[in-house]
Amino acid sequence: MFLFKEKPKSYLGVDIGASAVKLVELEKEEGRYKLKNYGIFSLKEYLKQEKLTSQEIAEIIKKTIKEAKITSRQAYLSLPVYLSFSTLIDFPAMSEKEIKAAIPFEAKKYVPVPISEVVLDWSIVESPPQQKELQVLLIAVPKEIINNYQKAIQLAGLNLSALEEETFSLSRALIGNDKSSIILIDAGARSISISIVDNGYIRVISNLEMGGMKLNKTISQQMGFSLEQAEKLKKDFSDSQLTNEQNSQLKGIIHSVLDMVIFEIKKIIDSYQNKYKRKLEKCILVGDGIQVPGFVEYFVNKLGLEVSLGDPFSRVIYPPLLKPVIKELGPSLTVAVGLAMRGE
Numbered sequence: 001m002f003l004f005k006e007k008p009k010s011y012l013g014v015d016i017g018a019s020a021v022k023l024v025e026l027e028k029e030e031g032r033y034k035l036k037n038y039g040i041f042s043l044k045e046y047l048k049q050e051k052l053t054s055q056e057i058a059e060i061i062k063k064t065i066k067e068a069k070i071t072s073r074q075a076y077l078s079l080p081v082y083l084s085f086s087t088l089i090d091f092p093a094m095s096e097k098e099i100k101a102a103i104p105f106e107a108k109k110y111v112p113v114p115i116s117e118v119v120l121d122w123s124i125v126e127s128p129p130q131q132k133e134l135q136v137l138l139i140a141v142p143k144e145i146i147n148n149y150q151k152a153i154q155l156a157g158l159n160l161s162a163l164e165e166e167t168f169s170l171s172r173a174l175i176g177n178d179k180s181s182i183i184l185i186d187a188g189a190r191s192i193s194i195s196i197v198d199n200g201y202i203r204v205i206s207n208l209e210m211g212g213m214k215l216n217k218t219i220s221q222q223m224g225f226s227l228e229q230a231e232k233l234k235k236d237f238s239d240s241q242l243t244n245e246q247n248s249q250l251k252g253i254i255h256s257v258l259d260m261v262i263f264e265i266k267k268i269i270d271s272y273q274n275k276y277k278r279k280l281e282k283c284i285l286v287g288d289g290i291q292v293p294g295f296v297e298y299f300v301n302k303l304g305l306e307v308s309l310g311d312p313f314s315r316v317i318y319p320p321l322l323k324p325v326i327k328e329l330g331p332s333l334t335v336a337v338g339l340a341m342r343g344e
Contacts, residue, residue: 010036010072011343012158013169013336014061016149017080018213019043019189019288021060024336025070026316026343033341035318038333039068054148058155065156075158076339077149078166081193084141085111085118086165086205088125091134096124099136111140118142125201137202139165162342167195167205169338173312174284175200182282183269183305186334187289189213194265196272196280204272208264212289215257222253235291254292262302269303286310286331312337 010027025037041064046052052060064070087110091099103122107115118140125135146163153160170184170193181198190211196204212234219230223246233242233250242250269280283305285296300307312334313326 009343010074011161011340012070012072012075013339013341014075014077014153014158015166015169015333015336015339016057016077016152017043017188017288017335018191018211020332021057021064022333022336023061023064023068023070024333024340025068025072026337026340029317033316035313035316035322036072037068037070038329038336039064039070040329040332054151055155057149057152061152061156061158073158074161074343075153075156076162076164076342077153077160078164078169078335078339079141079145079149080166080188080191081205081207082191082209083145084139084165086137086139086167088203089136089138091136093132093134099124099134103136103138107138107140110138113140113142115140117144119146125203126199135203137205141165164339164342165205166335166338167193167202169335169342170195170286170310171197171202171338172341173334173338174286174310176315180281181278182284183265183280184310185265185283185285185287185299187211187285187287187295189288192261192287192289194268196268198276198278203276204268206268208261210257210261210264215254215289215292218257219250219253223249235293255298258292258295258298259302262299265303269305280305283307284310286312286334288332310334 010025013024015022020043021041023039026033027036041060089106103120104115107120111118121139122136125137127133127135149163150160170186174184175182175197179199184195184197186193188211190213192208192210194206195202215234216227216230219225219234220227234254273279283303285299296307296309309331311330313330318326
C-alpha cells in the first residue's frame with residue numbers, strides 16, 4: 001500500500017537490431033533509474049532473411065517479454081542509423097517558426113528520396129561560438145519503415161510512446177550532461193554507426209556498412225569456414241583447431257577490416273575538427289562488434305584519442321549479483337537502456 005509515495009512507473013526500451021532484439025525495462029525511484037528487467041532474443045535463425053516481417057518482430061517481442069517477465073507496456077523504440085538519413089544544415093538567423101516553414105524545402109536538397117515518402121524531424125543545434133548561422137539537425141525516415149515498426153509494436157500488444165533515431169538513445173545512455181567533444185562508435189552486426197556529440201548536441205551522424213556480419217563473411221570466404229564458424233572464431237583467436245598459420249591469417253583479416261573502419265572514422269574526425277576548429281577529446285565504444293579480442297586496444301593505438309568502453313548502466317541501480325552479466329552485456333544493451341531513460 002502506498003500512502004505518500006507513488007509506485008514507480010516502468011519504461012521499456014526496444015532495440016530491434018540486425019543480430020538480436022533487445023529489451024530493457026527501467027523504473028525511476030527517488031530520481032534514479034533502476035533496472036527492473038531485460039531480455040535479449042538472438043536473431044541467428046533469421047539471419048538468412050533479408051528482413052523480418054512486422055508479424056515476426058511482434059512475435060519475437062512478445063516471446064521476449066514473456067520470458068523476461070516484463071510488465072511495462074509503454075514502449076520506446078529506436079530506428080537504426082542505416083534506415084534513416086540525417087544531416088546538419090546551416091540557416092541564417094531566423095525564428096523557429098520560419099525554420100519550421102523552410103525545413104521541407106531545404107530537405108529536398110539533402111534527402112535522396114522524394115520528401116512525400118519520408119517523415120521529417122529536426123532540432124536546433126547550438127552553433128559553435130565563432131559561427132553566426134543557426135544549425136539544424138535534420139532526420140528523415142521513410143514512412144514505410146515507420147509504418148512497419150508501428151505495426152510490429154501494436155501487434156506485440158505494446159503502446160508506442162516514442163520512436164527515435166538510435167544515436168539519441170546512445171547519447172542519452174552514455175553521455176548525459178557531459179559537455180566534452182565526444183565521438184560515439186556503435187559496432188553492430190550489420191553496420192557501424194559513428195556520431196559526434198559536442199557540448200551536449202549531436203552534430204554528426206554517419207554509418208559504415210562494415211559490421212560484424214561483413215567480417216564473418218570475409219573470414220568465411222578467405223578461410224573456407226562456415227559463417228557460424230567465422231562468428232565463433234572472431235571472438236576467440238585461441239581456438240585449438242586452428243593451425244598457427246590459420247591463426248595468423250585470421251588476425252590479419254580482422255586487422256585489415258579494422259584498419260578500413262579506422263581509416264573512415266579518422267576522415268570523419270578530421271573533417272569535423274577542420275571545419276569547427278574543435279578537437280575531439282574522447283571516443284566511446286559500444287555494440288556487439290567490440291567482442292572481437294583486442295578491439296578496444298586497437299582503437300586506442302590507432303585513433304590517438306582517449307578511448308573507453310561505454311557503460312550504459314553507470315547511472316542505473318541494479319543488484320550487485322548482476323555485475324558480471326551487466327559488464328558483459330552492457331555494451332550491446334546501450335540503445336535499449338537509452339530508450340528506457342527517455343520515459344521520464
